[in-house]
Amino acid sequence: MSDRLDDLERRIDELRAGVRKAMRARDGATARVLRAELRSAERAWDALVSGEQARPAGGAKEEPPRLVTVREQVHQGLGLLGAAAQPRLVVAVSEAFFGGTIRSNQLTSLRRDEERSFRSSPHGRPYYLCAALTDRLSPARGLLTLSTWPLERRVVGPLSPRVDFLTCAIAVAEQELRNEAGNERGARLLVRMARNIPGATDGTLGTQDPGRVVEAARAELRVHADRDTRDRAELAERAAAQLGDAARLFGAATLSTIKKENAK
Missing domain, CATH: 4.10.860 (DNA Excision Repair, Uvrb; Chain A)
Structure with missing residues (x-):
């Protein structure tokens, strides 16, 4: 509660x-x-x-209004994507598939709020919105992940941005395949993502075939997957050995961060 x-x-x-x-x-x-x-x-x-439900004049119970918070909308978007993602992609996915109403500027302080909450009451929530971790084990700028993901999925090596983009494109395409009635916003998002995947488009500017996008993205993933998996495993092992609970979620403090904190 x-x-x-x-x-x-x-x-x-x-x-x-x-x-x-x-x-x-x-x-x-x-x-x-x-x-x-x-x-x-x-x-x-x-x-x-x-803890009460409002009762209208007829006496029947009326469910209290259900407000999906920004935090929950981000969780939904990341859950669908399954990989570290930039806020603008999370916003687009939330809007396209969940009727989300997030504005990008609302995500600016969200990760800091999550870290404060964790530090004040560790593991008090079922999940946290947290940062991806760089090869320095510091928070990656502009990349959101979920605390419930394994460390290997929350760290980013040299090939990880491309691998994560392809993973997200596959997730969006597969969601489009499940939407038999069609989804205009989802289709537009898929078109934008497909332009950055060789072989995913048919050369037109219109709606792309989700199945083709999945096939093309998986083909490129096979090229990068083994190397990226090894890199991530090494980073995850370092993070597990060197970082405490909070830093594993939100990253280790960098020298510039320490200087800013000391200047306050």
Whole structure:
């Protein structure tokens, strides 16, 4: 329950700040949308705190509103992709396949919030949104992972960015294959990803065949997989031996980070 309350309170604070910003900019339309979302979040918070379900006039129970937090939306997106990913890709996947409403700027402080939560109450949550780890075992800039993944999947060697991109492209293509009714946003995302995979496109600018994308991405993966697997295994072994629990999730402090902390 405390995990859910933390997420809701953070979201309420974000929405209140957004409303104030929209009002200052005299953007009435945005302010109305954010206020409606704020009311929904506050109702969800009230329902969670009270532990009660609202009863309409007829007496039947009404389920409290279900607000999918930014944190949960990022978790959904990463869960589908199955590999370290940049925030903009997570946002696109969430929007395309889960009806997500994340804005990229909301992810800026999310990883820091996750680290603070872990350090204040280690392993208090079922999962954490954390950083990929570089060959220096420091946090990789702009790459999100899930704490529930094994270390081998959360570290990045020289070939890992390409391997992870191909893994994500396969996941998106396979999701498109499962969507028999079609998904315009998912299709557009797949087109963008396919352009960066040799043999994945038919030379047109339109919708790409998901099966073709999967085949082309897997073919390239076979070229890189063995080397990348060895590199990651070595990095994961170093991380397990040298880092504590928090650093395994969020990375070891670099010299520049220490200097910034000391300057505060």
